[in-house]
Amino acid sequence: MYFRSWLQPRRGLAIAEACVIGIVAALSAVFLKVGSGWLGTWRVHSSHVLPVWLALPLVGVSFGFLAGFLVERFAPEAAGSGIPQVKATLANVPMKLSWRVAFVKLVSAIIALGSGMTLGRQGPTVQVGAGLAAGMSRLVPTSPDHRRQMIAAGAGAGLAAAFNAPIAGVLFIIEELLQDLSGITLGTAIIASFIGGVVSRLLGGGSLDLNAALMNYSSNFSFPEIPFFLILGILAGLLGALFNRGIIFSIKFYRSLHISLPLRVALAGLISGIVVSILPESFRDNTGLREYVITSELNPTFAAIALVSQFILTLVAAGSSAPGGLFAPSLILGSALGHLVGVGAYQVLGEASLSTYALAGMGGFFSAVSKVPITAIVIVFEMTTNFNLVLPLMIVAVTAYLVAEKVVPGSLYEKLLLLNGITLTKQVSVESILTKLTAKDVMQQRVETLDADMSLEEAKQAFSNSHHRGFPVVEDSKLVGIVTQSDLTKIHNRQLENDTPLRQIMTANPMTVTPTHNLSHVLYLLDRYQISRLPVVAGRKLIGIITRGDIIRAEADQLNGATANPAPQPEPSYVVYQTRSPSIGRGRLLVPVSNPETATALLQMAAAIARDRHYEIECVQVMLVSRHTSPSETPVKTAKSRRLLRQAEVLAKKWHIPLHTQIRIAHDPAQAILETINEQHIDLILMGWKGSTSTPGRIFGNVVDTIIRQASCDVVLVKLGNSQESIVNSQQSTVNSQQSIVNNSSSSSPQSPIPSPQFNRWLVPMAGGPNARVAIKLLPALITLGNDPHIHLTRVFKPLEFKPDMTVLEQAIRQLMRRRQLSSTVIAVPVQADSVAEGVINLVKTQGYDVVVLGASREGLLQQAIQGNIPEAIASGVDITVILVRGAILGDRP
Incomplete structure (x- = not known):
């Protein structure tokens, strides 16, 4: 008991963990620097032994393939820079972060950087530090909150060790990763980052030794140079925004090739090797290139070549998801851009410190890409410890951040996560x-x-x-x-x-x-x-x-943070045609029409229900367009659809029912119907149903499944029997002739009635569910479609039940008889069978019914799919009309 209480995440344990995390992160950063440096030196040496056009591409393609294979085979989470994965983990997204991920990231990053790709090791050290911290936090029973704090401390320690910038490591956690200022989080981050930075500096694991490199160079600036620093900030912001968009484009392009990760990284290594073999020899060492651009005298040609080549090569390498970061390339690009602006300032003012412009450009481009201006300022300051750089850095970094955020708003890391279907939600207090x-x-x-x-x-x-x-x-x-x-x-x-x-x-x-x-x-x-x-x-x-x-x-x-990420939704439907009638009804009934052969029968049923309930009818036709086009911008021809809607107008005038019509353009018919239900406040929807479906995983069909699951109103599905289809087909000519009479005749003589399908013998299976009661409420309206209706209520009993319980049938009869205008015969007919579907099908075949009315089962659709879909079995087993009723009360609340 004492041991367990000692292991609880108290402040002392958190501090001890932070110290260990800082040391381990620093050691991994040093190992990454030494390992990638050794491989890089060997690669440069090989270009002196073999022809450069052969050595560099060969090393790039082979090392790139090996790095990609290690990531794909052992830890797919180690792809890319690693910072988006850490950010997602800290936002409670279930993403793997462990010792295995840290080890694979470390080894694959050494190989990828040694291949010559223009990527950095700072991003990988962030993920390696976070992975090591995550693995350590699993050794003791701690809370998820404590684990998040340790992972954040590991990430900060990794960044601090890579840059020898402990303050920047803390600020990066606060500004980008965790955005948490609680006492224990800030304390552990400070401890881990400072220990990581100090140990890395002692062991020689720093990113740039700029103090030594800048000993003979002045970094002063004068007041007239401020406009040039503003120009540098604007250019850095614009170039940084273009860089971020280029990264997204490059990733999408590689994915469009549909090749594996090892082949993508190998391709990036091959391209990098070929391009670098053409460039001057100084481009073969990325670290030396950074220092050369910062400390060089007036050399705009070299700086321009470095800017263009490194920009393109970084997009090529990063888009392949090679295990490498973007911090180091950002520093090279920023220094090259700063050097060019410094040359311009020198030409105009006669004097300018090119190293000051290069360092300010580094901070500005870093700020524009990562959207962390404070961290950018502190990183460059901590690497140089030159107070004269603070004001130029602030001007350039803040200006670049504002411009980049205006042009391309949002974090690059969140956009990279979004490409993988991960959306981060901000924590709410x-x-x-x-x-x-x-x-x-x-x-x-x-x-x-x-x-x-x-x-x-x-x-x-x-x-x-x-x-x-x-x-x-x-x-x-x-x-x-x-x-x-x-x-x-x-x-x-x-x-x-x-x-x-x-x-x-x-x-x-x-x-x-x-x-x-x-x-x-x-x-x-x-x-x-x-x-x-x-x-x-x-x-x-x-x-x-x-x-x-x-x-x-x-x-x-x-x-x-357990809010589910919403699935991608189709674009909303667009209404291209509609007619409106006076709104005088007590509710609204929706009829989606698509098949001219069944539209008339559905409209007659809708008219019968609307008359009984004093409803208005909303008739909708959905026209589908490709998902690659917008419904609101796609030209369509509606003449044929309007002819179908005019059939509804004929019937509505005959029955004196208010009718509204509309044609919607949509990507998904079910979504368009649901939008109509919500917009028009529909009380009941009546739609056709094939009676069966061959779609895997579907119960009633693609569209019907969605409607029956999500529609908030009553749902009535109608599968017309074969005996009714010939009658419906014969009605088309009658409807068309009556339509011409309605449109052209001015006489007031009554119109002849439209012939209806024969709906006289009704069978209603009862099991006591709530939807059966909804079906009973619809019967008085539906039976008006027949001339001499007879209603038979039945309940299927197992053969072993010797005395069937008739309570449910008696209650249904009483409910029907409460309707005073009901004059049809109502009979209770119990039947014995092994299953409901078998009993109903046998009854239909022996007694000759015209219609079966079913209440949807109280069980969920998934359970129906497992145990057997009774409505589909009945609809497939009989040739008559089957009506399935699902009331708005369907389903138990969880």
Whole structure:
């Protein structure tokens, strides 16, 4: 017990870990410098032994392939500079960071840098230090927060050891990686960075020995030079923005080649070797090139060649995802740019310190690329320890940062992560979560509700079958009340009949919130009225529900950074044609039309429901375009689609129903339908259904699956039987002739009715689910499509059940008989069979029904796929029309 308490992440343990991390990071930085330096020296020597045009490309392609193979085979996370991976890990993205990653990164970076590619070792040392720290933090039982702090300390120590700049290592953590100023984070970062920097300096692991190189050079500047430093900052910002865009373009280009990582890195090594073999001999040593540009006298030609060649070669190397960083190339490019501006200042003013301009250019270009101006200033200052450089550095670095951020906003590292599908979300404090998140962000959209006309007995059964302690009560998808277990307890002694409607028991006009209310307001209402849930409404329409548990989960997700990255969404659909009628209905019914052969039958069903419920009809036609084009910018021809919509107008005039039509251009038909549902506040959608699907992983089909999962309104799917298709086809000529009469005739004589498919014998299987009740509510409207309708309610029982329970069927009959205008015959027909699908199919074949109406199962679609999709089995097994009803109450809340 004492040992376990000693291992807890106290401040003493954190400091001890930071010391060890600093030492280990410094040793790895020194090893990386010595190893890459030794290989680089051997490469340069080989160019003196063999022809340079053979030696350099050969070394580049072979070493590049080996480095890429090590990364791809043993640690794919070690590709690239490594800083984006560390940044993602610190943002709680599940990305591998361990001793294995650190070791592979160290070895592969030595080989890649030794091959002659123009990359740096500072980025790899950041990942190596972070990986070593991550591995050490797993040796003791620490919290995730403590582990993040140690990884940040390791990254800072790696940067400090690479540059011999401990203060810059701390600032880089704060400014770019962790953005955390808590006491223990800052303390461990300072300790690890300073130890890493000091040990690296003692062992000779520094990046540039600029103090010795600049001993004979003056770094003074005068006031008239300030405009030239501003020009240098602007140029560095523009070039840095172009550099960042070039890196992204290069990565995308390599990926378009569809070759493996070893081949990509080998190709980059080959190109680098060929180009360097053509350039002067001084370009074969990258470290010597940096010092030469900084300390050289007036030599604009050499500086221009260095700027152009290093810019191109860095894009070639970095785009291949070779294990190397961008810090060192940024310093070379910045120094070359500064040298050129310094030459211009010398020509105009007669005097200028070229080394001052080169060093200021280094800081400016580094700031523009990495978007860390303070770190850039401190890195150059710590490498030179020259106070005369502070003001020029500040002018150039800040100007370059502002220009680069204006031209190409955002962090390069976050853009690199985005290419791999990783989006970083900023951490939100506990205090701001409740005010930033709204009810719409947290609410559960799939809500189990009860109908206002449901009987007391049915309500009790719903409570017994569910773990919920309360349900919203709706009428035509509109919230009218709420009922809880306590409400049922209070009426226990009132001696109410079991068939008493729920509207007499519920609490009317419950407390609600809108989607835009923030969680602070929601929590206040929950506490103020001592309730456990609040319905979320838009107008009177119920769109979700929110509980205390939902708020707690949202806070936990935000604090742990567990918010899921949203999947890429198709571009929104675009309306190119629409007609509007007077809005006089109580709700809206949506009919997507696409097939002229089934459109008429669907519209007749929609008209029957709309007349019964006093709804308006919204008719939509979706035209698809390629995902490579924008729906709002794609020219389309709508003549054929408008002809199909005019069929709906004919039927709407016949039934005197308000009809709205629209044509949408979209990438995805399901997405366009969902957008229409949300925009037009649809209460019910009626759409065609093939009855089966051959798409792997789909239950009802691509479009229907999405609608049945995500639509907030009632869903009615219709699969027309073979016997109805011939009738529907014969209706086309009648519809067209009536359309011409409506458009051209001025007489007021009544039109002849449109022939309807024969829907007289209706079979409704019942299992007691909520969607079966929704189907029962639709029957009075649908049976008006027939001349002499008969409704048979059935329940399938197992052969071993000798006395079937008829309670569900009796309740459904009572619900139907409450409709006074219902004059059709209603009969209960129990049937025995091994499965529901088998019993219904046999009944259809023996009794000759016209339509089967099914309520969607209470089980989820995944469970249906595993156990068998009953609606699809029935629809495939019969030739008659099958109607599947999924109410807005589908699915249990989690």
